[in-house]
Amino acid sequence: MYRFVSGLLNFILRKICKSLEVQGKEHIPQLHRYVVTCTHESYNEVIMLGMAIYPNQIHYMAKKELFYNKWFGRFLSSLNAFPVDRDNPGPSTLKKPIKLLKENKTVGIFPTGHRMKYDEGAPMKRGAVTIALMAQAPILPAAYVGPKEIKGLVTGKSIIRFGEPIETKNLPKDMKRNEKLEYLTKELEKRTIQLQDDLNEYVTHNK
Template sequence: MYKFIGKFVKWFLGLFNKAEVFNKHNIPAEGGCIIACTHTGWIDILNLGVSIYPTPIHFMAKKQLFEIKGLGWFIKKMKAFPVDRENPGPSVIKIPRQLLKEGKIVGIFPSGTRNAEGDSLKQGTITIAQLSKAPVVPAAYIGPNTPKDVFRRQKGYLIFGEPFYVTAKGKEGREEYTHLLEKALMDLQQQLKEKIAAEK
């Protein structure tokens, strides 16, 4: 079912909003990894999801999305798994660790803004990387994020940064690499802005 839906999404975006992808070679050819991407809407999720099709990305998504009729079914088929951000339990770490152990790719959207949830999500990303020993691949997306923008055929841009491993331990290590991730995401967004400006 994933391949069928993934192929449909790729075809749909190809008609209206095919994103230009940079540095795809930064995704490890073998083994599990965490893709940590900026997030401003739901179109970036689709573009990231099909950027390495047919390889699936197992997205971490808030549990409320799974309760929406239709959408819940769709994101399950797209390999997403639910987490409770308000009351995080062991599954927040357990599920992605198991996926990474199986050599699969986990997608997380740590907010690019400096708010409490964004800081928590970045810390969570680093914690998972710290415990799983899997590399983190930062990524950034700039482009349309509403259906109206998609049908206007606005172009999207997606860039992958160089992977890194969380080698430091404990709380201080998490804080150090959380700042590193935040800087990597900001740098990637700036690189995309420069590429977009150069095209104009």
């Protein structure tokens, strides 16, 4: 289902409507084994992030509440999404994404955990860096600028910008686990904010 839907959306959004611009494509790892993160203010980022790395498939972490409806939950599962308990995350929350990464697949995570502007002071949650660190996989940060409403995917213009991947397996051996998590979290937040600022400036100068 993911392959069919993503292929259809790629044809409509990128080939016909030309509504997506991807910047920093050279930063996308050749191997699919990485965690990709992005700013998150609407559901449009979920779609456009998938289009930005097409034909590679993203396995998204999604809040468990979206799976309460049996049929909608099955549909989400067919699109490679899997449920997580954001309020009470435990060891089991990490097993699925780590397994996917070890199978050389890409995991998509929105670090703030919910739709909120980064300039509103949303904290950068540790989930993405914890998973990446445990799987020894790189983190590919991204930022989005574009329409927030679904219809804007067709009628508007969206931009996804990727930054340089953050390596998780080359950290000093004398760093403790919590120190590594703290460092990676701050590095991801710093790079994400910089990507968003650069993208906002790019849009302003090209109006």
